[in-house]
Amino acid sequence: xxxxxxxxxxxATQKVESMRGWKLLMVEPYRLEPPDxxxxxxxxxxxxxxxxxxxxxxxFVLITQGSSARFTPETNKLPIxxxxxxxxxxxxxxxxCVYHRESQTQ
Amino acid sequence: xxxxxxxxxxxATQKVESMRGWKLLMVEPYRLEPPDxxxxxxxxxxxxxxxxxxxxxxxFVLITQGSSARFTPETNKLPIxxxxxxxxxxxxxxxxCVYHRESQTQ
Amino acid sequence: xxxxxxxxxxxATQKVESMRGWKLLMVEPYRLEPPDxxxxxxxxxxxxxxxxxxxxxxxFVLITQGSSARFTPETNKLPIxxxxxxxxxxxxxxxxCVYHRESQTQ
Amino acid sequence: xxxxxxxxxxxATQKVESMRGWKLLMVEPYRLEPPDxxxxxxxxxxxxxxxxxxxxxxxFVLITQGSSARFTPETNKLPIxxxxxxxxxxxxxxxxCVYHRESQTQ
Amino acid sequence: xxxxxxxxxxxATQKVESMRGWKLLMVEPYRLEPPDxxxxxxxxxxxxxxxxxxxxxxxFVLITQGSSARFTPETNKLPIxxxxxxxxxxxxxxxxCVYHRESQTQ
Numbered sequence: 001x002x003x004x005x006x007x008x009x010x011x012a013t014q015k016v017e018s019m020r021g022w023k024l025l026m027v028e029p030y031r032l033e034p035p036d037x038x039x040x041x042x043x044x045x046x047x048x049x050x051x052x053x054x055x056x057x058x059x060f061v062l063i064t065q066g067s068s069a070r071f072t073p074e075t076n077k078l079p080i081x082x083x084x085x086x087x088x089x090x091x092x093x094x095x096x097c098v099y100h101r102e103s104q105t106q
Numbered sequence: 107x108x109x110x111x112x113x114x115x116x117x118a119t120q121k122v123e124s125m126r127g128w129k130l131l132m133v134e135p136y137r138l139e140p141p142d143x144x145x146x147x148x149x150x151x152x153x154x155x156x157x158x159x160x161x162x163x164x165x166f167v168l169i170t171q172g173s174s175a176r177f178t179p180e181t182n183k184l185p186i187x188x189x190x191x192x193x194x195x196x197x198x199x200x201x202x203c204v205y206h207r208e209s210q211t212q
Numbered sequence: 213x214x215x216x217x218x219x220x221x222x223x224a225t226q227k228v229e230s231m232r233g234w235k236l237l238m239v240e241p242y243r244l245e246p247p248d249x250x251x252x253x254x255x256x257x258x259x260x261x262x263x264x265x266x267x268x269x270x271x272f273v274l275i276t277q278g279s280s281a282r283f284t285p286e287t288n289k290l291p292i293x294x295x296x297x298x299x300x301x302x303x304x305x306x307x308x309c310v311y312h313r314e315s316q317t318q
Numbered sequence: 319x320x321x322x323x324x325x326x327x328x329x330a331t332q333k334v335e336s337m338r339g340w341k342l343l344m345v346e347p348y349r350l351e352p353p354d355x356x357x358x359x360x361x362x363x364x365x366x367x368x369x370x371x372x373x374x375x376x377x378f379v380l381i382t383q384g385s386s387a388r389f390t391p392e393t394n395k396l397p398i399x400x401x402x403x404x405x406x407x408x409x410x411x412x413x414x415c416v417y418h419r420e421s422q423t424q
Numbered sequence: 425x426x427x428x429x430x431x432x433x434x435x436a437t438q439k440v441e442s443m444r445g446w447k448l449l450m451v452e453p454y455r456l457e458p459p460d461x462x463x464x465x466x467x468x469x470x471x472x473x474x475x476x477x478x479x480x481x482x483x484f485v486l487i488t489q490g491s492s493a494r495f496t497p498e499t500n501k502l503p504i505x506x507x508x509x510x511x512x513x514x515x516x517x518x519x520x521c522v523y524h525r526e527s528q529t530q
Contacts, residue, residue, distance in 0.1 A: 001342075001365065001366040001367070001398060001399055001400055002364065002365055002366060003328070003364065005364060007138065007143055007199055007200070008143075008197060008198045008199035008204075009197075009198050010109070010168065010192075010194055010196070010197055010198075011194070011195045011196040011197075011198070012168055012192035012193060012194050012195055013157055013193070013195050014190030014192065014193040015159070015168070015191055015193070016158070016159070016179075016191045016192065018177075018178070018179075019191055019192060023424055024107075024168070024192075026138070026198075026199065028138070028143070030364070031362070031363060031364035032151035032165045032325065032344070032346070032364045034360060034362040035327075035360065037129045037326075037346070037360075042140060042141070044137070044140040044141075045137060046108065046109070046136070046138045047107065047108055048107040048108060048109060048168060049107070052334070053332055053333070053334070055321065056139070057200055060132045062328065062330055062333070062342070062366060064397050064399050065383055065399050066172050066174075066384050066385060066399050067172060067174060067384070067385045067491070068280070068385060068387065068388060068396075068397050068398055068399045069174065069386075069397065070174060070394065070397075071176070071336075071388065071395055071397040072334045072397045073335070073336075073338070075397075076139070077177055078177065078180045079170050079174050079175065079176075079177040079185065079189065079191050080170055080174055080175075080176075081107055081108060081170045081171050081172050081193075082107055083397065085333055085334045085337055085398075086328075086330035086333030086334065086337060086342075086396050087330060087331070087332045087333070088328055088329075088330050089329045089330055089331050090158075090328070090329040091325045091326060091327075091328055091329075091344065092327050092328075092329070092344075093325055093326035093344065094325070094326060094375055098172060098326075111295075113244065113249055113251075113305055113306070114303060114305035114306060114310075115303075115304050116215070116274065116298075116300055116302070116303055116304075117300070117301045117302040117303075117304070118274055118298035118299055118300050118301055119246035119299070119301050120265055120298065121265070121274070121297055121298030121299070121301045122264070122265070122284045122285075122297045122298065123282075123285070124285075125297055125298060130213075130227045130274070130298075132244070132303065132304075132305065134244070134249070139512070147279050148246060150243070150246040150247075151243060152214065152215070152242070152244045152302065153213065153214055154213040154214060154215060155213070156275060163306055172278050172279070173278060173279045173385070175280065176280060176283065183283055184280075184283065185276050185280050185281065185282075185283040185284045185287075185295065185297050186213060186276055186280055186297075187213055187276050187280045187281075188213055189279050193305060201313070219456065219461055219517055220461075220515060220516045220517035220518060220522075221515075221516050222427070222486065222510075222512055222514070222515055222516075223462065223512075223513045223514040223515075223516070224510035224511060224512050224513055225511070225513050226477055226510065226511045227477070227486070227509055227510030228476070228477070228496045228498070228510065229497070230480070230495075230497075230510045231509055231510060236425075236486070236510075238456070238515065238516075240456070240461070245488065247517060252437055254458060254459065256455070256459075257425055257455060258426065258427070258454070258455035258456045259425065260425040260427060260486060261425070262425060265513070269518055275460040278490050278491070278492075279385070279474060279491045279492060281492065282495065289495055290492075290495065291488050291492050291494075291495040291496045291499075291507065291509050292425060292488055292492055292509075293425055293488045293489050293490050293492045293493075294425055314498075319448075319469065319470060319472040319473070319504060319505055319506055320470065320471055321434070321472060322471070332430070332473075334464065336450040340428050346436055348470070349468070349469060349470035350452070350470045352466060352468040353466065353468075355431055355432075355452070359501075370440070371438055371439070371440070376484055380434065380436055380439070380448070380472060381448045382503050382504055382505050383492060383505050384490050384505050385490070385491045386491060386493065386494060386502075386503050386505045387489075387503065388503075389442075389494065389501055389502065389503040390442070390503045391440075391441070393503075394510045401503065403439055403440045403443055403444060403503050403504075404434075404437070404438065404439030404440065404443060404448075405434035405436060405437070406434055406436050407435045407436055407437050408431075408434070408435040409434055409435075409450065410434075410435070410450075411431055411450065412431070412432060413430035416432075
């Protein structure tokens with residue numbers, strides 16, 4: 001899995017039938033900044049993931065890719081390869097907290 | 107999933123039997139331009155995806171990769187690893203619309 | 213899927229039993245040259261794929277990766293992650309033909 | 319699989335139901351330093367993996383990605399794409415030991 | 425699949441139960457050197473693969489990644505994403521032999 005920030009959303013009217021009604025979010029993977037791993041930084045990459053948790057723009061989320069994206073009850077058998085499986089509250093690196101949802105002004 | 111632009115098509119006469127009749131499109135993944143995420147830019151990468159939605163050159167589409175590409179009713183059990191699951195109408199980033207199909211002169 | 217050029221072959225005498233008898237080809241992925249997408253150029257990457265179509269060195273082929281490589285009748289349940297599913301005859305980008313098998317002098 | 323160092327952990331209160339109770343660790347893939355392969359060096363990449371072995375920050379672990387992450391008894395059918403399958407004690411390259419858990423002061 | 429050189433091995437005492445007894449090898453992917461494809465060169469990347477064929481350090485092997493790594497009789501249902509499916513004897517590129525196991529003084 002990887003940590004990503006929700007940056008936006010997609011509207012697609014014409015789509016594969018089973019995809020109707022699913023929220024499609026734009027997400028950007030984040031990584032720890034080397035060499036100190038003291039903060040999360042953007043990677044500049046762009047993915048689209050299905051959301052079933054009610055996340056909003058600015059949230060940091062945990063994303064599962066590949067066939068496992070079909071292993072939540074809601075997304076079972078959907079033709080998707082990425083799903084949000086959690087909203088990140090905190091990221092701890094060694095003894096420091098490098099991300100805390102409450103304290104974000106994002 | 108990822109957003110891509112349809113750039114062309116492929117003709118392949120000799121192929122695995124089950125692939126006969128499927129439309130094969132050339133697609134180029136797009137990403138949000140860092141650091142502002144204010145527009146979609148080309149990545150320079152090239153993929154081939156099966157289309158079941160009737161998309162045309164210049165359309166922006168949503169692509170699913172991997173085993174999940176076999177999870178649309180039409181592509182069930184095909185030996186493919188990429189399929190178009192939707193035609194993108196709009197991409198919203200924070201409060202801005204960075205892509206709108208109608209307004210494209212593309 | 214992606215477009216690749218067949219560059220050679222591999223001989224492996226000691227192998228997993230089910231792999232006996234399969235032709236293993238060296239292939240190099242190609243991509244459209246940015247920003248004009250007017251021709252296919254080599255990526256410098258190297259993969260090995262199973263061939264069931266009788267392709268030869270110099271042919272451009274369409275390759276499926278991952279679990280879907282096991283979804284052709286011949287390769288069903290083989291421990292492989294890449295298979296040639298078609299021999300490319302033509303690649304069309306917008307109104308131009310950027311590759312035509314007949315006209316290639318390799 | 320790949321070798322990674324456990325760098326931290328994630329707290330996610332809102333998540334897909336089946337993910338409750340699983341320990342989510344931040345891990346950084348390591349690779350052998352070219353051209354001599356005499357030591358493991360950080361890659362600067364960041365992943366999240368499920369841990370069922372009781373690993374701690376600083377441990378080097380072996381990580382399986384993709385659908386196979388669902389093939390341990392504990393993680394069967396979880397919507398995850400990365401799991402720790404072992405804690406690395408030693409890495410031997412040719413005749414040298416490039417990593418030995420006991421001797422790490424990490 | 426890809427061609428890789430076996431560079432070493434891993435010892436992991438604490439691991440997922442089903443992984444006990446399997447040989448875990450460090451491997452480095454090789455690719456053809458562009459633009460001439462006249463020899464195999466190291467990529468500097470590092471993976472770990474299960475070996476069921478008795479390969480040794482210095483051998484060039486053929487590696488399958490992803491779910492297909494679970495499709496050899498021995499590795500059926502193991503939580504692994506990479507397995508050695510053959511020991512490479514020769515690599516032929518166009519009319520030249522760019523690798524021959526016998527002639528390697530490795």
